[in-house]
Amino acid sequence: MTAATMAGAAKLIRDTLEAYRDDREAAGMLQGYARRLAEPLRIAVAGMVKAGKSTLLNAIIGEEIAPTDTGECTKIVTWYRHGPTPRITLHPVNGERRNLPLKRVDGRLVFVLDGMQAEEVERLEVEWPAPALQGMTLIDTPGIASLSRDVSARSLAFLTPEDSASEADAVIYLMRHLHASDLRFLESFHDTRAGRSGTVNAIAVLSRADEVGAGRIDSLISAGSIAERYSQDPNLRKLALAVVPVAGLLAQSARTLRQADFEALRMLAGLDRTVRERMLLSADRFRRSTEPAGLTEGARTGLLERYGLFGIRLASVLIRNGFTEATPLAHELARRSGLDPLLDVLDRQFQARSEALKARTALAAVENLLASRPREGTERLAAALERLQVNAHEFRELQLLAVLRTTGVDLPSELSAEAERLVGGNGAASWVRLGLDAGSSPEVLAAEARRYLARWRGVAESPLTGRPAAEACRVVIRSCEGVVAGSSGRQRQPRSA
Template identity: 30%
Template sequence: MEHPLSDRLAAACAEAAARVRSDAAVAAVARARARLADRTLRVAVGGRVNAGKSTIVNAMLGHRLAPTGSTECTKIAAWFEYHHQDQLVVHWRDGRPPETVPAKPGGGIPDDLPHSHTEVSHFVARATDRRIGREFVIVDTPGSDSLSGLDDYSMGTIRQADALVYVTEDAGEVNRAALEGFRADVSGAHLSRQNVIAVLSWVDKIADHEPPERRRVVAARMARRAARDLRALVCEVVPVAGLLAQTARGADFTELHAAALRRLAAADPVTRADLLLADEMFLDGAPELGVDRSMRADLLRLLDRYGVEEAFNAIDRGAVAASAILAGLEEVSGINDLLSAIHRRFQAAADPVRAGAAAAALERELAAARRQIATDPAERAAVADLLTVVRTIRRDPATRITALLAAVSAYETGALPLDGRAADELTQIAHGETPAQRLGLPGDASPGQVRAEAGARIDRWRAVEYQLPPHSSPHATVVLEVLEQLFLDAGPAHQAGAGTSGAARSSNG
């Protein structure tokens, strides 16, 4: 995987590191270099209260580390990482040194820790499963009905993330509003449709009178409709049966559970159907099958009746051992579709998001340190060189995608009045992946053609910006800045073979 923007900014930071002297500038550059050097994808998981976030986190981890009960711990952000010992590191809000405490048996955050979210900023849960953190790092953020209830640490964490998995129990208007509110609250997070996936987490609760295969069909249809409705906010909507996925990829399901399921699955069709009608019937029905009530309760805890029925289906297809049953459950849970989408969608978007976040932080921190920097002409020149690269990266179309998609959303809702041509150009520049695509040109367009088309569009969008009402003109400004960067990136006029009349003046003005 290539990282052109991150590499470019990292090289500029390395050069600046040898030239800056003041403590503030040295620290800012060091932080940026550390962030750019860490290429592990950082995925934040967010959503409303009781949406099933922590269950999805555990399924993604392949280990039950996040607490899933309604406890104080669910109000505290948590990172998860591999370690040679199962342990929990507690980070305090008052700045005292972190405290390492025992993890729950098997690793993870105990449900009954005596810590309040008013005292603890975040946890780091360490476990001995080498899968954790190998491909991406996960942070589980607290849920809130308003989303504005996220604390400063959680907000900052999401702003540092490369991508977001937004967990929702449905994709209706309430959750659309919640996701829009989430994006507004973490406005510095560089979240765009390209690096946000929505998860419909309660597939097992959809059409619960239907058999599992029918529920999956209904869930897939709901996900396709939600993807259309939320197209300005998310790149994909994936249905996942959260509890089933958590158990399928975890270590709680044993051969004893498999043996109990085989005995229950061997019942005659009428008895088996009766067992699945209600929890009470599953717990107490058909005692002649030789499965005691405590085991049945444990199966419901791990699978619910939906998962039990899926396990019966796996057994009917020939699964015998626990591993074979779990493989069947994992396949139908939807978790593999989610993991595939994370790799397919997020890896490509990670470079501009990481570079854009690092560039924004550098610009902000160096601006705050300008009084120290101003006392040394050599350092001032070094910082100026670095900021030239920073601002170029911040104007790159790939790092401006959040603002561009906000403009698309404003147009779609009527808040950005555009004629047909301008609307088409906005769509192209927001959704294209190459300079040619962003300008509506053929894929083999020459640098000269790119420069000429960018220049022509700059002239048109200056007129658009002038004619828009004040509340809409910032969207046109974003488009103009991206067009100007495309114009500059196409190369000097004598190399690109294009004229420089109005466009050159606009890009240099």
């Protein structure tokens, strides 16, 4: 996102705030969007009940600070922001906000609501000094389609408000299988003001992926095949940028692996393979087993709760194959859980274009305000808004990406797929757009970008290319020009001695 576009968006919000300074509701809304431009990207974690939302959130953060039980706290929208010191703030529906005590039980953060019920709490805000939260704010939402209509309604009202922009700039949506209810939610989120701003701003996660293969060691391979099939589904493809399989429980435990866990897993790895596989046929059999002698029933129960049968099997195999220290084992378990690919997609699809997503959401809110509450003298604001929307190439990329994934353009399928990649459909980094390796030199990037540039100029100038397709070509051409300019700029930088 160019600094000029961000500055233009911030100025438009300031000018609109001045025009609506006597409208308390509008002014409050605009002040909120001004703050959002300066804050990290807001990413909501959503999904059906027991999809593993809080568990995945803990895995992304790298600490067990989101409650994963079925208590009152899982029924409340909870924000996780970066802060220098840990703090939990309760915002009640009525009354003044107040800080909650920090309490840990067995290494996990526990929220003490001081007798309040979930319906009495508007939201909880957790500030935590986790590096993962420096670049994004994560929002844990109650389960959709909960047995409690109030709980489900709370999530839907937060994520898909009817008459305003969503509080979230993007969403990670967890699903165990692809159901019509999943598509309905993603369609609703896409139809919010943020969604109608012209982008696909959701990532789908095939959660609890280890259960796809009944906990077998190759479960993630099977889950990967299913995720790939889902990603090609035309109904889902227009609503989600990617489908990633993740074994959330293993991802959380790998990121928070304790030395006691490692010692217990190492004892299991030392057993004869036949003995170990027999005891891991079921959770009950594992819990009741008497081998190895030094592993208590309580320790076995703890391992099951934290790793599941799949994680225990995988960790045992990895230890026998050379991961004989806790830290390397934790990193490999996290990678095998599918967490690393998810973090990569988050970085490529959301973090790399966070400024554009935030600005687009804010401008959509200004557009809605000008349309729903017009007043004398705001014509110049509408004109400034239109100029920003038309001239900002980042917005045009997002709009074209949405068109390519929904209605499509009149281009051959291979060119449409190439256009989607070049405008950032697989990620905003230059090497991803060009289909090259991450370590490609600026010279290689520039040469490949020029090759694409020449091809797309030819397509745009062809008499066989209709007007809508030619407009799409011009967006692709501008994206290629941007890669060339950026790569050439890096080539001119003096090399360090």
